Amino acid sequence: MQLGVIGLGRMGRIVVDRVLDAGHDVVAFDLSAEATAAAAEAGAEAADSVADLYERLDGDARIWLMVPAGDAVDATLDDLEPHLTSDDVVVDGGNSYFEDSVRRAEATDAAYLDCGTSGGPAGAELGFSLMVGGPEWAYEELTPVFDAVATGPAGHDRMGAAGSGHYVKMVHNGVEYALMQAYGEGFELLHRGRYDLDLEAVARTWNNGAVIRSWLLELCEEAFREEGNDLGDVADRIEGGSTGTWTVQEALEQEVPVPLIYQALSERFDSREERFGRRLASRLRYGFGRHDVPRREE
Ligand SMILES: NC(=O)C1=CN([C@@H]2O[C@H](COP(=O)(O)OP(=O)(O)OC[C@H]3O[C@@H](n4cnc5c(N)ncnc54)[C@H](O)[C@@H]3O)[C@@H](O)[C@H]2O)C=CC1
């Protein structure tokens, strides 16, 4: 199969590499000429614009967008739209708001798949977990690509109609917020509590057989190892927040109580007050997403 990939940052580049590794062909484009050149060095065919990328695809186009959610997705679709036909398939693998994905699916001539992607840059070698919404035929058609980008056939599934993939990913992120909050609170108590504890050793011990072992807890272990027992100069400030806000808004609309997710979101908004748990959450975002870690002023 031949896949066009637009957006070659932390996540898009992994899509390129995994699809190439699986023996498919890739045509790649990014606004950054440097990112496009790097993908070409890895074996992709470089395109110098969205239109050029489309031209380089043989037969019906299969295109994966991995650009930042919001305006960049609309801008890319605007450039693609004059070329797209109903036999083409466009996948949006970013963290788009699900209602935007429904709108885009209705507006485009192509079959549109909204694909929630979990695993982050750190999960590059293992592959991602993919939650896909949109037409069944298009999902089936792209299955070889999903097999390559995901951990394997079990690492992706079609959730349902348009928007459902990004809806499930939105809730996933709400859960992620709550789990980070829970680990943050536990380690804050251990840090400020009665014993002088080695928190990396605690995390490592918990990760070996404990009920609460997890990848996020492995990232806690990594954070204490790399930053120190007191998290060094990691600032008490957590960035991000859009996907958690959407989750809470949707929960309010559906009248479903999500107090833990709401609390975790509030902590982010409240992160002007210095808190150890939030500093850990900030460092965990680096662990799973390679997001920037704001550092304390010297
Ligand atoms: N980093 C993470 O842990 C995860 C990120 N995501 C989502 O994946 C998407 C991409 O994220 P990252 O790769 O982390 O971002 P990134 O900032 O590392 O890369 C985005 C790339 O898109 C390019 N770009 C921006 N506008 C463009 C346009 N109009 N045309 C072509 N290229 C354009 C940029 O030059 C950049 O190379 C986002 O929606 C993000 O929320 C999803 C899951 C995890």
Ligand SMILES: O=C(CO)[C@H](O)[C@H](O)COP(=O)(O)O
């Ligand atoms: O989707 C992700 C992980 O699953 C991304 O890392 C996302 O950026 C996390 O959300 P936030 O930026 O609000 O922390």
